[in-house]
Amino acid sequence: MKLTELFRPENIRQGVCFSSKKRLFESIAHFVVEQLHCDKGEQACFECLFNREKLGNSGLGNGVAMPKAKLPADATNKALAVFMQLETPIDYDAQDGKPVDLVFAVLVPEKQCQTYIPVLSALTEKLADKNFLKQLRSAKSAEEIWQIFEIVDQMPESTEALPEDNA
Template sequence: MKLTELFHPENIRQGVCFSSKKRLFESIAHFVVEQLHCEKGEQACFECLFEREKLGNSGLGNGVAMPKAKLPPKATDKALAVFLQLETPIDYGAQDGKPIDLVFAVLVPENQCQTYIPVLSHLTEKITDKNFLKQLRSAKSADEIWQVFEMADQTTEETHSLTESET
């Protein structure tokens, strides 16, 4: 799955500020509330993010976090993803002790978790690409972030095509 299939322009925020992880999760829930098909969707989304975080910190290191949540199937029939570029890094409790400034939040219907395991794996692989992260950090607008996602997808396609032609 391409980044541009998982993330959508309306769920990208650039230069946002949060005082804490809790405020960050509240904002993620707020950003996707219109896409949720359930009463009290914002609260449900926040609670799912918060509960999942209690199982283990989603800070991946190098200033990046990937909070995840399983949403009730009635809330949505597809994965929702939010990307946030923070203006000021926040303490996230990441294992490397560094504050985070890039957030890739992924919310998946609980009945489709198995479907998205390869997607999360691919996303994690992309997040370890220092050049990709550098481009995201230097983006000055949501449109520029979207262009970085498009370029990353194109690079992945080209790499995949080369690999297939070699076999």
């Protein structure tokens, strides 16, 4: 699974601020509805994210979260992913107790959920790479984040780690 196949450059936000997980989810919902070019559905999208979160915390540890939700089948025929690098970490009730500053939100058409299980699993594996996370945290723009995604995508599957940043 390539990050550049799941994400798009216009779906990356760098240095954004939120006061809570709820505000983060509201922003993701707003952004998704905007991307789908619909006039309504922001509340429904927020509720999908929020209700899915009630089933299990999407905090992966190490300051990373991957909120997920189902989109109505008539909204889109492919997953929509949003990446947000937060300027200030927020309390996320993650299992490791660490606040979250990197958010990989993935919203999948409800009739394609089974199709995306391997994609979510592969993304979770990538998010365990501490050097990758370090690079994302130090990025100063959405363009730089996109370049990091492109570099990771060019690496062989078995060694998907970014070169060490010795700066």
